[in-house]
Amino acid sequence: MNIAVIFAGGTGTRMNTKSKPKQFLEMHRKPVLIYTLENFENHPMVDSIILVCLESWIEYATFLLKKFGITKVAKIVPGGASGQESIYHGVKTAQELYGGDNVVLIHDGVRPLINEETITHCIASVKENGNGITVSPAIETIFLKNEENNRVGQIFDRSRCEMAKAPQCFKLQEIFDAHEKARSEGLNHFIDSASLMQYYGHELFTVEGPEENIKITTPSDFYIFRAIMDAKENLQILGL
Known part of the structure; x- marks a missing residue:
């Protein structure tokens, strides 16, 4: 089986919104989280989804799943x-429900611009x-940031650098x-799953994904997301 674990537990402090966490902000009357979930819901190779959500928002998330016809979510679990x-x-939860002999795709609930091709390539890479x-x-x-006198530290060769994203x-x-x-x-400092796995000696392999696969963390990210979606919609209207 191929199981997606969608992490939607952030509170959105950098988004400067007081009403809703960033994953529930709406664009064209659809929450960001639903855009993300639809990519895994509609992928033919994804069998099940585990949604990790802020505990106080689980009831609302359950409502959204029904409203937008998301059927692959096997369980919603509270975040930590x-x-x-x-x-x-x-x-x-995925381990308890399905056992370890499966593929798990860990993805941010606020990365709605992932595409089917990248998900397919990720499964193949595993x-x-x-x-x-x-x-x-x-x-x-x-x-590298140099703490002394605002001096620039070591500059890396950009052609050899890549940005880690998700899934x-x-x-x-x-x-x-x-x-x-x-x-x-007692180690709880790992910034993502890749750093955790590398720490414990796993050799990691990359899958190149789309540049627009941004994580919506700030208001400017949300505006970029809206611009990309509007551009795609306009192209569809024009038949391009």
Whole structure:
């Protein structure tokens, strides 16, 4: 089986919204989270979805699933105190429901612009290599921050840099075991699943995805998302 764990546990503090978390903000009367879920709902190779959600918003999320016809969500589970813990809750639920001999695709609920082709390539990468980390090329200069006198630190060769995105995909048993080991060792600082798996010695393989696969974290991200969706809609109207 191929199981998507969609993490929608953020509170959206950088979005500066007081009414709704960022994953529930609406664009054209549809929440960002639903756009994200539809990509996995409509993918023929995705068998099941585990949704990790803010506990106080689970009832609303359940309502949205029914309203927009999302049927592959097997369970909604509450998030944890951190992103790492929330993902663990989703991975643990997938393990309990289906067992470890499956593929898990871990994806941000606020990355609605992922496409079918990238999901397909990620699943293929797990079957061939054991994992698949979605990336896109770095398009700006990257350097280390130097805390002394605002000086620029080491500048990296941009042509050799890539931006880690999502989905990040693994054999379910392996990512579950890594989470269990981190918890037993009291390690809760991992920024994403890729860094967790690399820490425990896994060789990671990249899957190049679309540059527009942005994470909607700030108001400007939301405006970019709206512009891309409007452009796609206009092209469809013109038959292009």
